Amino acid sequence: MTLPAWFALLVAFALAAWTVREARRRTARHEAGRRFFRHPTAAWGIGVLAFFVIVALAAPLVTSYDPRAQLDVVHLKNQAPSWSYILGTDVYSRDLWTRVAFGARVSLLVGALGMLVAVTLGTLVGAVAGYYRHWIDAVLMRSVDVGLALPRIFVLLIAIALFGQLPLAALVLVIGLTSWFGTSRLVRAEVLSVRERDFVAAARAVGAGPGRVIFRHVLPNAAAPIIVSAALGIGNVLLLEAALSFLGIGVAPPTPSWGNMIADGAPYLASAPWTTLFPGLAIALVVMALNAVGDALRDALDPRQEG
Amino acid sequence: MTEPLLRVRDLKTYFVTEHGRGTARAVDGVSFELHAGETLGIVGESGCGKTVTSLSILRLIPEPPGHIRPGSVIEFEGRNLLALAPPDLRAIRGNQIAMVFQEPMTSLNPVFTIGDQVAEAAIIHQGLSRKAARARAIEMLTLVGIPDPAERVDHYPHQLSGGMRQRVMIAMALVCHPKVLIADEPTTALDVTIQAQILELLERLQAELGMAVLLITHDLGVVAGQADRVIVMYAGQVVETAPTTALFDGPLHPYTEGLMAAVPRIDAPKSRLQAIPGQVPAATAWPSGCRFHPRCPHAWTKCKIEEPPLLGTGDHTARCWLVQEPARRKPAPAT
Amino acid sequence: MTTAPLVDIQNLVKHYPGRPPVRAVDGVSLSIAAGQTLGLVGESGSGKSTVGRTVLRLQEPTSGRVVFDGEDVFALATGPLRALRRRMQIVFQDPYSSLNPRMTVAQTLREPLEIHRLAPPAQMEARVTALLEEVGLDPAFAGRYPHELSGGQRQRVGIARALSVEPRFIVCDEPVSALDVSVQAQVLNLLADLQKKRSLTYLFIAHDLAVVRHIADHVAVMYLGRIVERAPAAAIYAAPRHPYTRALLSAVPEPNPRATRERIVLSGDMPSPAHPPAGCPFHPRCPHPKKNDRCRTETPALRVTGDGPAHLAACHFAEEPM
Numbered sequence: 003m004t005l006p007a008w009f010a011l012l013v014a015f016a017l018a019a020w021t022v023r024e025a026r027r028r029t030a031r032h033e034a035g036r037r038f039f040r041h042p043t044a045a046w047g048i049g050v051l052a053f054f055v056i057v058a059l060a061a062p063l064v065t066s067y068d069p070r071a072q073l074d075v076v077h078l079k080n081q082a083p084s085w086s087y088i089l090g091t092d093v094y095s096r097d098l099w100t101r102v103a104f105g106a107r108v109s110l111l112v113g114a115l116g117m118l119v120a121v122t123l124g125t126l127v128g129a130v131a132g133y134y135r136h137w138i139d140a141v142l143m144r145s146v147d148v149g150l151a152l153p154r155i156f157v158l159l160i161a162i163a164l165f166g167q168l169p170l171a172a173l174v175l176v177i178g179l180t181s182w183f184g185t186s187r188l189v190r191a192e193v194l195s196v197r198e199r200d201f202v203a204a205a206r207a208v209g210a211g212p213g214r215v216i217f218r219h220v221l222p223n224a225a226a227p228i229i230v231s232a233a234l235g236i237g238n239v240l241l242l243e244a245a246l247s248f249l250g251i252g253v254a255p256p257t258p259s260w261g262n263m264i265a266d267g268a269p270y271l272a273s274a275p276w277t278t279l280f281p282g283l284a285i286a287l288v289v290m291a292l293n294a295v296g297d298a299l300r301d302a303l304d305p306r307q308e309g
Numbered sequence: 310m311t312e313p314l315l316r317v318r319d320l321k322t323y324f325v326t327e328h329g330r331g332t333a334r335a336v337d338g339v340s341f342e343l344h345a346g347e348t349l350g351i352v353g354e355s356g357c358g359k360t361v362t363s364l365s366i367l368r369l370i371p372e373p374p375g376h377i378r379p380g381s382v383i384e385f386e387g388r389n390l391l392a393l394a395p396p397d398l399r400a401i402r403g404n405q406i407a408m409v410f411q412e413p414m415t416s417l418n419p420v421f422t423i424g425d426q427v428a429e430a431a432i433i434h435q436g437l438s439r440k441a442a443r444a445r446a447i448e449m450l451t452l453v454g455i456p457d458p459a460e461r462v463d464h465y466p467h468q469l470s471g472g473m474r475q476r477v478m479i480a481m482a483l484v485c486h487p488k489v490l491i492a493d494e495p496t497t498a499l500d501v502t503i504q505a506q507i508l509e510l511l512e513r514l515q516a517e518l519g520m521a522v523l524l525i526t527h528d529l530g531v532v533a534g535q536a537d538r539v540i541v542m543y544a545g546q547v548v549e550t551a552p553t554t555a556l557f558d559g560p561l562h563p564y565t566e567g568l569m570a571a572v573p574r575i576d577a578p579k580s581r582l583q584a585i586p587g588q589v590p591a592a593t594a595w596p597s598g599c600r601f602h603p604r605c606p607h608a609w610t611k612c613k614i615e616e617p618p619l620l621g622t623g624d625h626t627a628r629c630w631l632v633q634e635p636a637r638r639k640p641a642p643a644t
Numbered sequence: 645m646t647t648a649p650l651v652d653i654q655n656l657v658k659h660y661p662g663r664p665p666v667r668a669v670d671g672v673s674l675s676i677a678a679g680q681t682l683g684l685v686g687e688s689g690s691g692k693s694t695v696g697r698t699v700l701r702l703q704e705p706t707s708g709r710v711v712f713d714g715e716d717v718f719a720l721a722t723g724p725l726r727a728l729r730r731r732m733q734i735v736f737q738d739p740y741s742s743l744n745p746r747m748t749v750a751q752t753l754r755e756p757l758e759i760h761r762l763a764p765p766a767q768m769e770a771r772v773t774a775l776l777e778e779v780g781l782d783p784a785f786a787g788r789y790p791h792e793l794s795g796g797q798r799q800r801v802g803i804a805r806a807l808s809v810e811p812r813f814i815v816c817d818e819p820v821s822a823l824d825v826s827v828q829a830q831v832l833n834l835l836a837d838l839q840k841k842r843s844l845t846y847l848f849i850a851h852d853l854a855v856v857r858h859i860a861d862h863v864a865v866m867y868l869g870r871i872v873e874r875a876p877a878a879a880i881y882a883a884p885r886h887p888y889t890r891a892l893l894s895a896v897p898e899p900n901p902r903a904t905r906e907r908i909v910l911s912g913d914m915p916s917p918a919h920p921p922a923g924c925p926f927h928p929r930c931p932h933p934k935k936n937d938r939c940r941t942e943t944p945a946l947r948v949t950g951d952g953p954a955h956l957a958a959c960h961f962a963e964e965p966m
Contacts, residue, residue, distance in 0.1 A: 036327070200742040203702050204802070208756040208809065209729040218755075222746040354824040456912075470913040471688075500687035500851065502910050505895035509909050527825060530897030553901045571829035572899055573854040575881060581836065582858055584829035588794055 003066045003088050003099070010063040018053035038302035047294035050287055058106035067097040069104040070256045080274035090276040092266055098277065102284055105258035109240055109285070112174055112253070116239035119178025121232050124185025129216055129224075131186070132193030143190070149183040154242070155249075162251045173252060177239055185231040192224035199223075226303035233296035237289040244285050260285050313342035314521050315366070315385050315406075315489055321378035322358075322365045326593060333592035335361040335375075337545035343489065348515065348522040350536030350553070352529060352568075356589040357542040359525045363491050366390070366523075367402055385489070404434040407482035411494040413474035417466040423450075423477045424462035430484045449480040454510060472503035476510065483514065490515075491523045496531065508535060529572050533557060538624070541565050544590060544600035551625035561627035563605045599629070607631060607639050648714070649675035650845050651699070651813060656708035658691075658698050666918045668694040670869035672708075673946075676862075678812070681839065681846040683860030683877065685853055685892070689914045690866040692849045693737075696815040699847065700732055701725065712813065730760055733806035737818035739798035743790040749776070749801050750786040756808045775804040780834060796827035803834065813845045820855060832858055853896055857881060862954075865889045868925040869917055871946055875955035885949050885957035887932045890966060908966075924960070934961045 003011075022045050029035020038044050057064055067073065078095040081087055089098035131142040161176055162168065168176065196202065197220055205219050221228075246252030247261025248268075255262050260281040267277030322336040336358040343349050353359045364370050365377055368390065383390040385406060390398065407430075410416040418426060427449050428442035437445060443462065450458035453476040466474055475495060482490060492511065496504040508531065515522055524535055532539055532553065539556050541549040541564065549562040560566045570583035587604040590596055598616055602608040611630055620632040631638055651674075658669040669691040676682045686692040698705050701717055710717040712732060720728060736742035743752055753772045757763050763771050773783040779800040790798055799819060806814055816835065820828040836859055838844060850856050856863060857877065864874040865888065873886040884890045891908040910929045915921060921928050927939040938960055946958040 033327075200736040200738055201744040203697070204734070204736060204742055204805065205744070205755070207700055207702055207729060207734045208805065209726045209759045210755070211726075214759070218747075219744055223744070354826060472913055500914075501853075501895045502687060502891060503913065504897075505907060505909050506911075508897070509907070528897060529825075529899040533899045533901040533903075534897050557899065557901050568825055569899060571826050573829075573832070573852070573858045574899065575854045575857055575893065575896055576898070577857065579858055579860070579877060581833055582829035584833055585826040586830075588796060588827065589824070 003086065007064055007066045010060065014053060014056045014060065014064055017056050018049050021052040022049045034302045038298050041294070041298035041301065043294035044298035047291040047298070050291035051295065054106050054110065054284070054288055057103050058110050061100075061103040061107060065097070065100040065103050067100045069096065069100045069258050072096055080270060080277065082274070083276060089280045090274070092263070092277045093270060093274070094266070098263075098280055101258040101263055102260070102280055105260045105263055105281065106284065108170075108253055108257060108259040109243060109261070110288075112170070112177070112243045112259070113236040113240040115174045116177040116181065116243070117232055117235040119175060120181035120235055120239070121185055121228060122182075123178065124182035124231065125189050125221070125228055127182070128186035128189025128191075129193050129221060132190040133197055133212065133216055133220060135194075139190075142186075146183045146186050149180070152180070154180045155245070158246060158251065167251070167254055170253065173243075173246070177242055177246075181235065181239060181242070185228070185235070188227040188231060189224060192227050193220055196220050196223045226300070229303060230296050230300045233292055233299055237292035237296075240285065240289060240292075311344060312387070314345045315343040315523075316382070317341050317362075317366065318382040318384075320362065320365055320381045320383065322361050322370060322375060322381075323378060324592075325374045325376075331593040334545055334595065335592050336365060337595070339542070339545070339547050341540050341547065341550065343521050343523055345488065345521050346515075346519055347537045348524055348535055350532035350539040351523065351525045351542060352527065352532050352539055353542035354527055354568075354589060356544075356592065358545040358592075359542050360493055362542070363408070363493050363523065363525055366491065367406060367408060368398060369408075400434070403430045403482075403487075404485045405487050406489045406491065407485070407487040408491040408493065409475075409478050409482045409495050411497055413471055413478055413498065416478055417474055419466055422463050422465055423469070427462075427477065427480050427484055430481060434485050445484060446480075449484050450477070452483070452514070453477070453480045454506075455480075470503075471499055472506060475499060475503075475507055479507075479510065479514070483518065483520075486518055487520060489521045489523065491525070493525045494527070495524075497526070497528070504531075511535070529568060541568075544595050545592065546600065546628060547619065548601065548629070549627040550619070555625050561621060561625065561632055562601075562629045563607055563631070564601050565627075567604075601629075607637060609637060647677070650678040650713060651676040651847070652709075652711040653695070653699060654709040654711070656695065656698060656710065657706045658694050658703065659706045662918060664918050666916075667869050667920055668917050669698065669705075670917075670920070672866070672869070672871055674864055674871065674874070676813075676845055676847060678845050679839075679843055680861045681848050681859055683856035683863040684847060684849045684866060685851065685856055685863060686866035687851055687892075687914060689868070689917060691869040691917065692851075692866050693817055695866075696734065696817045696847060696849050700729075700734055700815055702734070726759075730809040731811050732813045732815070733809065733811040734815040734817060735799075735802050735806050735819045737821050739795045739802065739822060740790075742802045743798055745790050747789075748786065749788055749790075749793075752801065753786075753804055753808055756805060760809060762809065771808070775808055778807065778838075779804045780830075794827075795823050796831060799823060799827075799831055800834065803831075803838070807838065807842070810842075811844070813847070815847045815849065817849045818851065819848075821851065828855070835859065853881075853893060865892065868914065868920050870925060870958065871956075872926065872959070873957045874946070875951070875957075879951055879955050883951060885951070885955065885962040886926075886959050887930050887966060888926050889957075891931065924958075932959075932961055932964070932966055934964050 025048055026039050073095045075095050078091050079093055081091040083090040087097050089102060092098055127142055131139040157180055158176060202215060202219050205215050243252055244261035247259045248265045250265065252261055253259035263281035264278050270277055318340045320336055320339045324333040324335055326333050339362055351359045366383055377391060381391060424443060424446045427446040431437045431442045431445045447458045447462050450462060455461050455473060455476055496507050499507060526532060536553050538552050540547050543564050549565050560569060567585040571585055573582060585604055596603055598614045599612040602612040617628050617630050619626040619628050621627055653672060653674045656669055656672045660666040660668055672695055674682065684692045684695065697703050699710050705718060750772050753775055754768050757768060757771060772786055776783045776785060781797060781800050820831050823831060839846060848856060848859055860877045863877050863880045864871050867888050873889045880889065884893055891910050894908040908931055912929050923940045923942055924944050927935060944958045944960050946956045949955045949957050949962050
């Protein structure tokens with residue numbers, strides 16, 4: 003790898019560490035912030051996430067090759083890690099580190115956007131069901147029950163069969179549309195409890211309509227499960243994308259995504275393990291970091307611990 | 310004068326607060342004595358330190374963030390409770406000194422029957438067998454006036470009303486016939502007719518069992534009806550102590566006067582209440598000098614600088630410079 | 645006086661679903677004249693808070709009518725109901741849950757003004773400042789969050805919020821029960837001052853008879869969803885007619901160690917509103933010496949007593965001494 007790339011990589015590490023320190027400093031004033039960082043893995047999780055986000059954003063800077071370039075199919079395929087190719091090369095002689103870095107863009111983007119769709123939908127449904135109760139609640143929650151019972155991969159396979167290989171946007175949408183059910187239950191439970199609090203009755207007494215009550219009063223106070231859902235949700239979507247890409251129905255090659263990189267390297271597990279190890283490690287690290295952050299957030303935002 | 314059953318001298322309990330907001334000096338030099346058979350009332354509003362005082366006696370303060378300062382003395386029958394080893398202290402808790410808490414909803418364990426909970430103390434301290442302890446529990450439930458005790462002994466807390474639960478709490482406290490009962494706001498969470506029942510029960514039990522009672526409350530009416538002597542607490546200190554009648558006949562401390570004027574009374578006609586201006590200061594930043602001076606209508610320069618000790622003669626003392634300089638008392642404003 | 649009352653509650657009933665249904669409010673009729681304070685007293689389970697919330701239509705009633713300033717509250721559609729909300733407001737008991745923890749004081753006070761378009765954005769800050777000053781708070785509190793305020797301060801913000809729409813009628817649902825004695829007096833004085841200044845009418849709900857004494861013109865006592873006695877304040881305290889009222893009064897601990905009042909101690913607890921006793925709801929606990937079978941079978945109506953047309957009691961033996 004070239005010297006400028008090395009330098010940029012070191013800067014990325016430093017920046018990630020600085021992010022953790024800044025986050026810790028800026029939240030020290032809040033009780034929830036201090037509780038968050040009391041978890042030993044929370045800081046580590048923020049650091050790992052920050053690192054990958056920085057790498058994804060600055061992918062061209064921290065790498066020296068083109069992610070799709072096949073460098074020398076004869077001599078450089080399945081090369082073990084070396085100083086020139088720090089994570090090795092894959093079966094098509096593409097530099098693995100470059101592909102991991104650019105793959106981060108795809109995987110993280112799909113993860114974040116998919117989670118956004120899922121959490122938004124889940125929150126809306128859960129809020130409406132919890133606020134209005136009675137028959138609306140019954141209808142919505144039975145739909146959620148059905149949704150939870152559906153095998154997701156099956157649905158996606160059907161979608162592929164019907165529409166062929168999905169473009170990225172459609173993939174994100176389909177993943178989001180099939181991942182919101184759990185969130186809706188959590189949000190509904192929280193909304194059921196918040197709506198009984200006096201300040202909600204006070205808002206209604208003052209003349210607020212249901213929209214204002216739900217969006218200004220109920221949801222901001224039901225935010226805890228939504229935030230935790232979001233953090234954990236990205237991890238789930240990431241894993242789902244990896245599985246789909248591995249199966250060949252997710253992100254299409256040659257665009258690198260961590261999932262299809264594993265698919266590419268799978269036949270060479272014994273002879274060139276690094277081709278599957280490094281993308282797999284990337285997935286594992288990010289998902290673990292998201293879980294650590296999600297857990298710490300859940301404890302930090304726990305209202306029972308407030309005063 | 311007989312030896313006091315419980316003697317507290319210069320009790321200081323401090324709490325370390327997070328994030329550099331300083332130390333909360335919740336109890337800052339409290340002294341009092343409790344004699345056998347008498348009821349001592351501790352009166353004060355929230356933040357005055359009365360609950361922390363009661364928890365300190367039985368050393369129920371969580372050790373971080375709270376700690377009882379060295380130099381504090383808590384003596385029960387001559388033994389220093391603060392120097393006892395844990396097994397000896399446990400032998401006293403629930404056995405010789407028992408406590409009743411404010412919230413009957415949360416002080417009972419929801420997954421055990423009330424019979425089990427009442428019997429627990431008997432099993433621990435008196436080594437009774439399960440059968441004997443159960444019989445004892447039924448005895449106690451009868452004593453505290455729970456109807457159908459033989460049936461109720463197997464009920465769970467959620468099957469009982471608030472008043473019933475508080476009776477169960479009292480039964481739990483009394484099962485080993487303690488010499489001292491600490492009752493921390495035992496009726497505050499209850500309706501007024503149930504409160505009357507519980508107060509009558511406590512009076513009867515005290516007469517029957519000959520206990521000393523430390524009654525902690527914010528309600529001056531409760532104290533007037535139940536206590537032989539009263540101490541008034543404010544900002545972590547005792548600001549006045551007197552026999553009950555003397556206190557109500559002629560309070561010495563302006564805070565006590567203010568409290569009495571602020572309490573709404575049934576026998577008074579519709580009128581404006583005399584409020585105490587301002588609010589209770591934070592335990593991390595007690596005012597200098599006399600802690601009540603920012604809210605006191607009579608305060609002068611000395612009050613801002615020098616903290617008064619308990620002044621006065623005999624059994625009626627007050628922590629106020631007016632005791633020494635009564636001429637400084639400003640006349641009451643025309644209402 | 646033949647002017648119509650400002651608030652006229654007619655046979656209000658609120659049952660919560662269940663097997664059997666919970667009869668929280670079981671036929672309550674009250675009227676409040678403009679400028680007056682009616683104290684509604686009862687213990688937990690009496691249904692008093694439910695009356696307060698239902699009158700404001702924060703809950704839908706099971707049956708009954710409430711006429712406010714000539715309008716039938718339960719017959720209004722959404723639009724007219726919102727307009728009505730300007731004229732009837734509520735102050736809640738728990739200062740810790742009555743303010744949205746995620747909104748600053750200023751945001752909480754601006755919301756009613758925004759909803760009803762009572763001030764252009766340029767004047768909002770001035771209005772908020774005026775409201776804070778009116779309830780005795782430093783205008784600097786506007787930028788604070790509820791958790792930075794004490795209980796008494798939060799309660800004042802709740803009162804300011806109710807005042808922001810310039811109501812005529814305020815339901816005060818145990819507004820001082822959660823406050824310390826010294827703060828309680830401050831807030832009660834504030835409510836009394838505001839009533840004079842703004843010609844407000846109050847429905848003051850409380851369990852503390854002593855507190856009600858200091859603010860109410862008339863008092864109604866509730867037990868198990870019904871009114872058992874109603875009279876001008878002085879009459880209720882001087883000569884209560886219903887045995888429950890008498891027990892309630894005698895149970896209040898008086899700050900007078902020399903008092904030798906005979907305490908009437910009731911036995912047992914208030915029955916659950918899901919299982920009210922037959923006949924007179926109070927009969928199982930009633931200490932009246934004349935209690936008989938009639939009490940077990942016949943529910944006494946709220947009738948005028950010998951003290952005058954304004955003093956009503958629901959007891960077969962209201963005229964007999966206890």
